[in-house]
Amino acid sequence: MHLLNTLYVNTQDSYMRLDNDTLRVMVDDETRLRVPLHHLQAVVCFGRVGISLPLMHRLAEEAVALVLLDENGRFKARLEGATAGNVLLRRAQHNQSMNPAFALDFARACVAGKVRNSRQVLLRGARDAKAASDAAALTRGAQDLAATLRALPDAQDLDVLRGLEGEAARQYFERQPMLVKADLRLDFSMDGRTRRPPRDRMNALLSFLYSMWMNDCRSALEAVGLDPQVGFLHVLRPGRAALALDLMEEFRPFADRLALSLVNRGQIGVDDFLVREGGGVSLTADARKAVVVAFQERKQEEVQHPVLAQSLALGLVPLVQARLMARAIRAEADVSGQVSGYLPFLVR
Known part of the structure; x- marks a missing residue:
């Protein structure tokens, strides 16, 4: 690749x-x-x-x-140009989307990947925290997410699963301000996740990074021939790239970590944002350029892929995961002859 x-x-x-x-x-x-x-x-x-x-x-x-x-x-x-990929793969995808058991297992894997990777963000923050109170709060948040992971196997339908994912996201973002340096928290505090429009600086930065990850995930799915509109975790709606959103869940913590690095290192500051009428917040043009450069640099970094057992650039991981999604949808056997479900990319 x-x-x-x-x-x-x-x-x-x-x-x-x-x-x-x-x-x-x-x-x-x-x-x-x-x-x-x-x-x-x-x-x-x-x-x-x-x-x-x-x-x-x-x-x-x-x-x-x-x-x-x-x-x-x-x-x-x-x-885009002509639709790529094998039409038989897309037909299998459409058929599997109407298979409740497959859809639930697939969606559970997507949620597990997101929650586990989010938990790693909190655990890293707890290790690096300067204040004991921050370390304790972040550790408790990680324990809450661990409890969510233990509850996932018992979710018997998609509504219950989505409820667990939503509660995990609430717990995660509740601790997010503690990952920001103490002297920057007043300017980069966030009261939960807000969008369309973002209501604070951190949410504006996260939304921008999420949009770039979303584009990469959608491109990866199309490259392997999957239909980005037909997902399993996210509800199907006209115009919504549901499968791209499914794939993106495990990469959201990568966006979060980059946002925190940019803020804590002073690469993005208070003056890099515009507050619009109605309370919406957005990045300035120069700040967008800085974030794009940092995002491109981060994608070049080598990571260890647990399934491939080799290192590769982070920017290639969505493509690898899209191929793993295709294998799961086709119900293909792995090298050991076993047929397994989708395996999300997990941060070490």
Whole structure:
């Protein structure tokens, strides 16, 4: 596997055009960037970014996804070429989505991956805490999430499972402020998870990072031929990429850890946010650029994959997980001849 680049175009009123086999980004008739098309997996545009029709056609031909987001990272549209993958895999996926037992087991694995990885964030925070009270509170939060993990096998339907996931998320975000340095908590406090719009700085930063992980998860599913709209944990709704949301659950703690690093290291500060009328909070243009750079750098970091038993770039893990999802949906046997369900990626 080769980790291709995602080009994030954040400069407002910029324009992209095709130049032979190269994508050219221009601002005020000045060329700012040239990128060979064969280096790209996706092009993500934030806000007011123009694009030529020849480039749109070429991106579709080269199977390079074009994603349009608003300035705050909220999804608007996506352009893709011909549908990839084996139609038999998609048919199996659609059939399995109507199999209650399979859907419950698959969704349970997604929730378990998210909760376990979130618990690791709290445990790491407890180890690094400067104050004993913070360490104790974070440890109690980790114990609460461990209790959720023990309860998952007894969830007999999706509604109960979703209730456990929601309660785990509430407990996790209740402890999240204790992961921020004490002198920064006043400016980066959060009263639970808020979105559309985010109501505080930390929520705005998390929403932006989640949107980028979401794009990578959706691209990974499409690369292996799965339908990102048909999931198991998330309720099916028109326009919702339910399977991409299912896959993304285990990666949310990676976004959380990056957000905390950016804040605690001072790479993102109080002045990097805008407070809009009505109380919505968003990142400034320069802050978005800084977050995108940090996100791309983090994706290059090597991690150990427990199923493959080898190290690979973090940015490749969604693709590996998408393939594991496809194997579970097909009910394929592993190397030992056993047929197992979906195995989420777990942080060590």
